[in-house]
Structures are given as C-alpha cells and as structure tokens.
Amino acid sequence: xxxxAWLLPLAVFLVALPALIRTGAPGIANYLLNxxxxxxxxxxxxxxxxxxxxxxxxxxxxxHPAFIGIGAYTAAVLTTRLGTPFLFNVLVAVVLVGAVALLxxxxxxxxxDVFFAIGTLGFASMAQIVAVNWExxxxxxxxxxxxxxxxxxxxxxxxxxxNLTGFYYLILLITVLTVAVYLAVTTGRxxxxxxxxxxxEQLAQAFALNPLVYKVLAFVVGAMLAAVVGVFEAxxxxxxxxxxxxxxxxxxxxxxxxVGGVGTLRGVILGAVLFTVIPELARFAQTQAQLVYGVGxxxxxxxxxxxxxxxxxxxxxxxxxxxxxxxxxxxxKPREP
Amino acid sequence: VLFYEVSVGSVDxxxxxxxxxxxxxxxxxxxxxxxALVVGVLRLINFAHGDLFMVGAYVFFLARLGGTMPYWAAGxxxxxxMIPLGxxxxxxxxxxxxxxxxxxxxIATLAVSIILVNAFIAYxxxxxxxxxxxxxxxxxxxxIVRVAAQRVIVFVVAPLAFLVFAAxxxxxxxxxxxxxxxxxxxxxxxxxxxxxxxAGVTFAISTGLTGLxxxxxxxxxxxxxTMGTLLTFKALAAVIMGGFGQIQGTLVAAYLLGxxxxxxxxxxxxxxxxxxxxxxxxxxxxxxxxxxxxxKVGI
Numbered sequence: 001x002x003x004x005a006w007l008l009p010l011a012v013f014l015v016a017l018p019a020l021i022r023t024g025a026p027g028i029a030n031y032l033l034n035x036x037x038x039x040x041x042x043x044x045x046x047x048x049x050x051x052x053x054x055x056x057x058x059x060x061x062x063x064h065p066a067f068i069g070i071g072a073y074t075a076a077v078l079t080t081r082l083g084t085p086f087l088f089n090v091l092v093a094v095v096l097v098g099a100v101a102l103l104x105x106x107x108x109x110x111x112x113d114v115f116f117a118i119g120t121l122g123f124a125s126m127a128q129i130v131a132v133n134w135e136x137x138x139x140x141x142x143x144x145x146x147x148x149x150x151x152x153x154x155x156x157x158x159x160x161x162x163n164l165t166g167f168y169y170l171i172l173l174i175t176v177l178t179v180a181v182y183l184a185v186t187t188g189r190x191x192x193x194x195x196x197x198x199x200x201e202q203l204a205q206a207f208a209l210n211p212l213v214y215k216v217l218a219f220v221v222g223a224m225l226a227a228v229v230g231v232f233e234a235x236x237x238x239x240x241x242x243x244x245x246x247x248x249x250x251x252x253x254x255x256x257x258x259v260g261g262v263g264t265l266r267g268v269i270l271g272a273v274l275f276t277v278i279p280e281l282a283r284f285a286q287t288q289a290q291l292v293y294g295v296g297x298x299x300x301x302x303x304x305x306x307x308x309x310x311x312x313x314x315x316x317x318x319x320x321x322x323x324x325x326x327x328x329x330x331x332x333k334p335r336e337p
Numbered sequence: 338v339l340f341y342e343v344s345v346g347s348v349d350x351x352x353x354x355x356x357x358x359x360x361x362x363x364x365x366x367x368x369x370x371x372x373a374l375v376v377g378v379l380r381l382i383n384f385a386h387g388d389l390f391m392v393g394a395y396v397f398f399l400a401r402l403g404g405t406m407p408y409w410a411a412g413x414x415x416x417x418x419m420i421p422l423g424x425x426x427x428x429x430x431x432x433x434x435x436x437x438x439x440x441x442x443x444i445a446t447l448a449v450s451i452i453l454v455n456a457f458i459a460y461x462x463x464x465x466x467x468x469x470x471x472x473x474x475x476x477x478x479x480x481i482v483r484v485a486a487q488r489v490i491v492f493v494v495a496p497l498a499f500l501v502f503a504a505x506x507x508x509x510x511x512x513x514x515x516x517x518x519x520x521x522x523x524x525x526x527x528x529x530x531x532x533x534x535x536a537g538v539t540f541a542i543s544t545g546l547t548g549l550x551x552x553x554x555x556x557x558x559x560x561x562x563t564m565g566t567l568l569t570f571k572a573l574a575a576v577i578m579g580g581f582g583q584i585q586g587t588l589v590a591a592y593l594l595g596x597x598x599x600x601x602x603x604x605x606x607x608x609x610x611x612x613x614x615x616x617x618x619x620x621x622x623x624x625x626x627x628x629x630x631x632x633k634v635g636i
Contacts, residue, residue, distance in 0.1 A: 060440055107623050114382060114439045118573060119622050122615040125570060129615075133608040247566075251451055254444060287458045294451030301444045302433050 006266065007179070014041075014172055018165045033164045035280055038236070041171045042229060043272035045178040047256040048265070049225035054254075055263030056186050057218035058198035062250045063104065063120035066127035067097050067223040069245030071230025076144040076240040077137060086150035086161075086235060093227040101223035105216045124247055131242040143241040150235045167236050174232055178225050182265065185221055194218060248290075255293045259300050261309020270308050352482050354603035355596065360488050360557065362595025363495040367550035368568055369575035369591040370502065370584050371543035377519040377582030378539045379435055381442050385449040387569030389426070389544050392453060393419050393551030394560045395461070398468040408470045412552035416545055423544025427537045435536060450569070457562035465559035473556045491553045498549055499588060502542075506584070511538055519582065567611070574618035580628020590629060 017037055021029045046068065053061050074096055075089040084092075108119045131138050138144065150170060151160035161167055186194065196204040197211040204211055234240045252275070260271020279289035300307055372386045396418050400411035426449075434445045472486035506512040514530045515538070525532060558564075575594050579587030594614055602610040621629060 058440075060443060111622055111626070114443060115577075115622055115626070117443060118382075118577065119619055121570065122574075122619045122622075126612055126615045126619075129609065129612050133606075251447060254447065258444060287455050290451055291455040291459060294448050294455060298430070298445060298448035298452065301441055301448065302430075305441070 004183075004265075011176070018168055022165075030164055033168055036276060038164070038168055038171055039280075040273050040276040041168075041175045042233065043252075043256060043276055044269050045171070045175045045229045046226060047253055047260070047268045047272045048178050048182045049222045049229070050253045051257050051263065051268050052182065052185060052218040052222035052225075053215070054257055055268070056191070056194045056198065057215045059109075059215055059219065060114075060117045061120045061219060061222075062117050062247070063124045063127075064222070064226055064253055065245045065247060065249035066124040067101060067226040068230040068233070068249065069127060069131060069240075069242075070097050070100060071227030072234040072240045072244050073131065073138055073144070073230075074227075075231040075234040076147050079147055079235075080144060086231070089235075090228055090231050093231045094224045097227035097230075098220055098224045101220045102216070105219045109212055109215050109219075121247070121250075124245065124250070128242055128245040128247070131245050138240075138242065141242065143239050145239050147234050147238045147240065149238075150232075161235075171232055171236075174228055177228075179265070181221060181225060185218060186265075190214065190217065252293070255297045259296055259307050261307035261312075264309045266312070267307055267309025270312070274308070350603065354599045356482075356484055356488060357603075358596030358599030359592070360491055360554065360595070361599055362592035363491050364550050364554045364568070365571055365575050365595050366588050366591035367495060367498065367546050367553070369572040369579070369587045370499070371546040372572045373576045373579065373582050373584055373587040374515070374539055374546075375543050376576060377584070378515050379431075379518075379536055380582075381431065381435055382439075382446070382573070383431075383543075384443065384446040384569060385453060386543070386547065386572060387565030387567070388450045388453040389419070389423070389565070390547040390551055390568055391457065391560075391562060391565035392422070393544075393548040394468075394555045394564065395457065395466075396548070397551050397555050398466050398560045401468045401470070408472065408556075412549075415552050416548040419548030419551075420541045420545040424537050424541040426544065427540035431540060432533070432536065450566070454562050454566065461562060463561060463563075465561040467559055468555050470556040485557070487556050491557075494549070494553055498546070502546070503584075505542075511535070515539060571614055574614050577618055578621045578629050580630055581626075583628065583630075586628050586630040 018033060021032050021037070025032060046064075050061075050064050053059050071093040074093040075086075078084045078089050078092060079086075104120070104123055108116055108123075111119050132140055134140070135142075149161045149166075161170055185191065193204070193209050193214050196207065196209055197214050201211045230244070233244070256271040256275045257268055258271075259274065260269070261267020275293075278284075279292070284292065304310060306313075368386065368390055372383060375381060375383050375386075393415055397411060397415040400406055400414050401408075406414070430445060430449060434442045470487060472490055475486040476483050477486055477489055506516060514525070514535050517528075517530060518525050518532060518535050522532065525535075571594065572591070575591040576582070576587050578590035578594070579585075594617070597617070598610045598614055601613045
C-alpha cells in the first residue's frame with residue numbers, strides 16, 4: 001500500500017481545491033474550475049476506465065467513445081423526456097452499456113490482437129452513424145439540448161448541483177469511485193490474473209486462468225465506468241451531439257494513457273492532467289493541440305514506451321537510492337506497451 | 338458516403354449508381370491493394386494509409402493550382418512525388434516500429450494519421466478545395482448511358498495500374514522478393530534478400546498507388562484534410578474481406594464494397610451506406626476471418 005501513499009495528500013488537495021481557487025483567484029475561479037479542475041478529473045476518470053483494457057488486459061479497444069456516447073445519450077433521452085434524476089440515469093446507463101459491452105465483447109474477443117482493435121473500431125464507427133441518423137431518438141445533428149443540472153431527491157440526502165463547485169465535487173466523486181474500481185480490478189487476485197493473461201495467454205491457461213473471463217471483465221467494467229462519465233458530461237455540458245461518439249476521443253485517450261504511462265495509475269493520472277493543462281496554458285487552438293498530441297504520442301511510442309511515469313519512476317528510484325541505501329525500491333517495473 | 342459528387346450523369350438511376358459504385362470501387366481498390374501489400378509483406382497495418390491519399394490529393398490540387406499544368410503532367414508529378422514520400426515514411430517511422438509489437442505499430446501509425454490531418458487543417462483549413470479537370474465536365478454518351486469522361490479515365494487507368502502492378506510482382510526480381518517476404522521473412526535473409534530495402538520499396542509502391550488514386554478520383558470529388566480517415570477504414574474493410582494481405586481478393590472485395598455502398602446509398606439511404614461497409618467487415622472478421630475468398634498464405 002506504500003506505493004499508493006501519494007493518493008492521500010492528492011485527495012486532500014482535491015477536496016480543498018475549490019476553496020483554494022475561490023480565495024486565491026476569485027476573479028477567474030469559474031474558469032479555473034471548469035477548464036482545469038473539472039476537465040482534468042473528467043479525463044482522469046475516462047483514461048483510467050480505458051486503461052483497464054489497454055494497460056491491464058493488453059487488448060486495444062477502439063470502442064470507448066461508443067460507450068461514453070451511449071451513456072451520455074441514455075442520460076440525455078431519459079432526463080429530457082421523462083425527467084428522471086441523475087442517479088437513475090447513471091444506473092440505467094451503466095446497466096445498458098454493461099450489457100452492450102458484454103454483447104460486443106464476446107464475439108470480438110475471439111479475434112486476436114489487432115483484429116480486435118479493428119472490430120471495435122468498426123463497432124464505434126457504426127455507433128456514431130446510428131447516433132447521426134436515428135433522429136427519432138437522438139435528434140441527429142440537431143443534438144439533444146437543455147439537459148438539466150443533476151439533482152436527486154431522496155429525503156435527507158437530496159442534492160442539487162447548482163454551480164460549478166457542485167459539478168466539481170460530483171466529478172471528483174466519480175473519479176474517486178473510478179480509482180477505487182480501477183484498483184480493485186488491477187490489484188489483488190484479479191490484477192495478478194490480468195498480468196498473467198497480458199504476459200502470456202497460454203501460460204495463464206496452464207495455471208487454470210480463463211483469459212476470456214479477465215479480458216471481458218476489464219473491458220466491460222471499463223465501459224461501465226466510461227458510461228458514468230458520459231452521463232456526467234451530458235448533465236455538465238447540457239448538450240449531447242453525435243460528436244460525443246467521435247473516434248478522435250479514442251485518439252485522445254491513447255495519447256493520455258501512453259504519454260502518461262500505460263498500465264500505471266499514477267502515469268495515467270499525470271497524463272490526463274498534462275493533457276488538460278498544457279494546451280490550456282499554451283492557449284492552443286484545437287488543431288494545434290491535436291498536432292502536438294500526435295507528435296507527442298509518436299515520440300513517446302518510439303523513444304519512451306513507458307511514458308512520463310517511466311521517467312518519473314526512474315527519477316524517484318534514484319532519489320530513494322540516494323537517501324536510503326538499505327530500503328529496496330518497490331516501484332513496479334514499467335511495462336512494455 | 339465519402340464525398341459529394343461534383344458531376345453526376347442524369348441517366349437511368351441503376352446505371353448511374355453502378356457507375357458511381359465502380360468509381361468508388363476503383364478508389365477503394367487502388368487504396369486497398371497498397372494497404373494489402375504492406376500487410377502482406379510487412380505484417381503491419383498502416384492506419385495512416387488513407388491520410389497519404391489525402392496528401393496525394395493536396396499535391397495534385399497544388400499541381401493543378403495555376404491551371405497551366407495539363408492533367409497528365411500534374412498526375413505524373415503527383416505519383417512521382419508520392420513514391421519517394423512513401424519511401425521516406427518507411428525510413429523515418431515504419432522502420433522503427435516494424436519489429437515491435439502490433440500495439441506500437443497501431444499507435445505509431447495512428448499518431449502519424451493525427452499529425453498529417455491536423456497539419457493540413459492548420460495550413461489549409463477545413464474548407465473543401467476543388468481540382469476539376471477538363472474531363473470532369475465532359476460527358477460521353479453510349480445509348481442511354483451518359484458518363485463523365487473523367488470516370489472513363491478512372492475505368493481505364495485503374496485496371497491498367499493493376500495489371501502493371503501484378504506483372505511487377507510476378508516477373509521482376511524485387512516483386513519476387515516481396516512475395517518471398519510475405520511467405521517467409523527468415524528464409525529471405527538466408528537467400529540474401531535485404532528486408533530493409535524491400536520494406537522501403539513496399540511503402541514506395543503502396544504510397545504511389547494511393548497517389549494514383551488521388552490523381553484519378555480527386556477531379557470528381559473535393560479535397561479536404563479529413564478525407565482520408567474514412568478511406569483508411571474502407572480500405573481496411575476491403576483488405577479484411579479480401580483475406581488479410583491477399584492482393585487479388587482485396588481487389589475484388591474493394592469493387593464489391595464500392596458497388597454495394599453505392600447501391601445502398603441509392604436505394605436505401607445514403608446516411609446508412611457506411612453502415613453496410615463496417616457491418617460486412619465485422620461479419621467477415623467474425624465468420625470468415627480468412628476472407629471471402631479464403632486462401633491461406635502469401636500476397
């Protein structure tokens with residue numbers, strides 16, 4: 001658990017963040033909260049949900065935008081037509097996306113390696129075409145608009161998100177939940193099984209592990225977590241368009257996961273924060289940012305396959321070796337992407 | 338559907354759709370056999386393949402910009418520019434990933450795709466450009482069939498290119514070396530084939546073919562930075578349907594795909610035409626992974 005010691009101060013910092021921002025920079029507090037804090041947390045949650053299958057099961061799925069999108073559309077349709085509350089939307093979206101992911105994963109996991117990636121890409125493209133053209137439900141290119149702010153009435157525990165701080169704590173809660181699920185799946189028995197499956201499928205089978213079970217687990221749990229973020233996004237942005245399902249989402253997630261450090265909690269979190277902060281600070285236009293991401297992704301995959309986390313782990317190991325000669329470094333060895 | 342039509346012959350609807358389908362099929366075929374060649378020889382999927390077609394389209398657009406260069410010269414210039422570009426692409430990027438895992442290859446080529454698309458958006462903007470030729474607006478009449486002369490050029494040049502390509506693979510030393518590499522890479526080393534040289538030549542030819550595709554179809558469609566993204570997936574669909582890495586199967590699959598898509602667009606709805614392509618691709622993957630015409634080895 002010492003490896004995760006950095007999570008505690010981070011959590012304290014994140015809980016205090018809105019107060020810090022409001023006192024430190026009241027003039028631009030909303031801007032900072034929205035463009036940095038909420039944005040970073042959203043990407044952290046999404047990237048972690050994606051890393052479950054990419055970093056831990058070792059299967060590159062390109063279908064993640066479809067799951068985010070189905071989650072977002074579920075919330076949008078339910079809440080604008082039936083006025084259902086946030087938590088109910090989350091529940092429906094998670095069950096629906098979980099079912100879809102399960103249905104998709106069983107045939108696709110029969111495909112090996114790169115064909116799985118292509119198959120899921122085909123699925124994601126089809127999902128987007130449906131979102132554009134199934135106008136009766138999705139309103140097509142007109143988008144579903146005026147999605148209300150989240151609220152849920154359950155007597156004493158009723159809550160109503162009324163400002164950005166509310167949204168911030170909501171996405172913080174979702175991110176914490178995602179981290180918890182991420183740790184539950186990737187450590188302990190399941191984590192060891194995933195590592196075995198990723199390393200050598202045949203060898204894992206020889207130890208009576210069913211690779212399919214663990215691949216499907218990582219894929220479906222990742223999809224369900226993505227759906228939760230999708231529901232949040234729908235309520236937060238208040239508009240859901242077919243672009244939510246765009247394949248460029250996958251590219252962004254690949255950039256975060258691989259530049260940060262594939263298969264590592266700290267690396268992915270770092271990647272997501274860098275991904276949000278750098279273009280915002282540099283005041284990049286969308287195109288410039290994408291260009292920089294592309295170059296970054298290429299350089300990382302060619303020259304630093306362990307990403308920022310790999311570099312950081314090395315630096316920390318050296319620093320620790322210098323301060324304490326007897327204490328063994330326990331940083332897990334970074335993986336090959 | 339990929340592109341807006343610049344000119345459509347107003348004739349019998351079915352024939353019109355077939356002509357469109359064959360044009361689209363030619364585009365898919367020229368792109369897909371280049372992709373299949375790389376898959377067959379190097380066991381690598383180039384996810385930036387369609388974006389190289391986009392680069393070719395811009396090269397052609399530039400060559401035609403003043404309107405002074407005749408079509409054939411601009412076309413030749415485009416293909417001649419694309420061949421070294423492909424070679425350079427292999428030497429700078431592909432060479433570094435060709436021996437690594439499929440994950441590294443996937444991400445590296447996807448990164449190249451992002452870079453190309455966004456570099457072109459940054460420089461040229463998203464507005465579509467037109468590069469029509471004299472032949473785009475000339476029509477030939479055969480009975481009730483009225484076809485743009487440019488399409489006739491496509492129907493003549495594309496098959497010629499396939500023939501030249503097949504002859505190259507069959508009879509030249511380099512072509513034979515490529516076929517050998519697609520069958521057994523290790524054995525190639527033993528008989529003195531240089532895999533690096535063959536890899537470079539493979540990419541040069543693959544990119545040259547997409548350049549030819551640009552030259553042939555760009556006068557009918559428009560040019561914009563994201564035009565290649567969907568093409569990559571369509572070409573990939575044809576490669577998979579054709580039996581991963583087999584040239585002949587890919588060729589047939591590409592035309593099938595083009596015609597099916599066109600008919601689907603004409604008779605069902607243009608918005609769902611792409612669904613057909615992806616649906617067929619996924620079905621092939623799941624039901625007939627060896628491709629529609631299943632043969633086991635080699636290009």
